[in-house]
Amino acid sequence: MKEIRQPGAHSYVFSRYLEPIATVNPGETVAIYTRDAFEDRVTKDTDIPSKILGNYLNPQTGPIFVEGAEPGDTLAVHIMDIEPTRDWAVSAHLPNFGGLTATNTTRTLNEPLPEKVFIYKLEDNELTYNKRLKFPWRPFLGTIGTAPELEAISALTPADHGGNMDVPDTKPGNTVYLPVRVPGAYFFTGDCHAGQGDGELCGVALEITAKVTLKFELIKGKAIKWPRIESSTELMVVGSARPMEDAARIAYAELIDWMVELGWDQWEAYQALTQIGKLHVGNMVDTYYSLVAKIDKKYALVQD
Structure with a gap:
């Protein structure tokens, strides 16, 4: 199995303008090594993060070029395993960051x-x-995404490319579907968490370094607008926006679109999600908030 480590400086943006660090083929399984959100620089209880950390957080391993990926395809990323590469995790309360304190956008x-x-x-x-x-121990990938078509987006920001969604559903056993907007997809991941509650309330989960085992597949000629997640029992869509209700609207509307692709009438799908849909908050602290809309497969896959 191919192992991928960042050969030099890690990336702090999702961007098509960086040189790929590796190439993978559809169907290939690889092990990717990631650093924690603090660049592995906060290591003991007595550390003062504001005196240690700079402006660059959430280092990403990537970009990884996916052979044959073209705009309009969908990249399916099967999360096979997440293994810690150290025996400790770090969290922190930071002065102007989190869900229950003033920030630069909530003064x-x-x-x-x-x-x-x-x-x-x-x-x-x-x-x-x-x-x-x-x-x-409840590991998942805090950041996972592909490159946007034109702009470079901060590794702290979730959007329709994926990014820093901080949703615990990006975990082993699940498949994440990401839009391909540039040749090669330019895949990135990092910010592994050993666990996190809904909302990532203080802004810092259980941050850890990890070895992440992924399998890549391409769905040719099928475009999606927002990240999708599939588990053995549920279909999910992630929406990221501010205010939070807009993130919820994106997630639910995109889940209706997915159900229509599966043969549902749009208005019956709307009715079904009203009665049996589920919604939870991935993060309420990032530059955009991420919400996950879900439906159980036993309802979504019912045939006429």
Whole structure:
């Protein structure tokens, strides 16, 4: 199995204007190594992130060129496994970042939050800081995406290319479908999380370095507008926007489109999601918020 490591500086944008670090073929399984969101620079409880970190966060491994991918195709990424490459994860409270504090886009006169770093020990599939802060290993990819058609988008931003969606559904066993907008797709991933609650409330999940095993496939001539996710039991679409209700509208409307592709009448799909659809918040802290709309396959795949 091919192993892919960033040969030099990591990327902090999703962009078509970077030199690919590797090429993969459809059907190929590869192992990709990722750094954590803090560039592996916050390592102990006594660290003060604001004095350590610069403007560049969420380093991405990529771009990876997918042979044969052309605009108008869909890239299917099967997440086979996520293995930690160290025995600890880090989270932190940052002064002007998170869901319950003032930020540069939500200005208030409140004092910034006090900084605090949490180093969690990973052992026997459990992450432990103390007796109360003790959580199971639930790994997923915080960032996963392809290059936009023209612009370069920050690795902190989720949008219709994927990016920093921070949705726990991008986990082993699931398949992520991404739009191909440039020749070769230019795939990126990083920001692995050992676990996270809905919303990523303080803005920092259980950040960890990882070895990610992925299998790539191409769906030729099929274009999608927003990232889709499929599990063994559910179909999902991710919408990213501000305000949050616009992210919800994107996710649900795109899920209706998917159901129509499967043979549904549009208005019956609308009715079905009204009665049985599910919606959860991936992140409420990034430059855009990400929401996931879902329907169980036992409803979505019903035939007339």
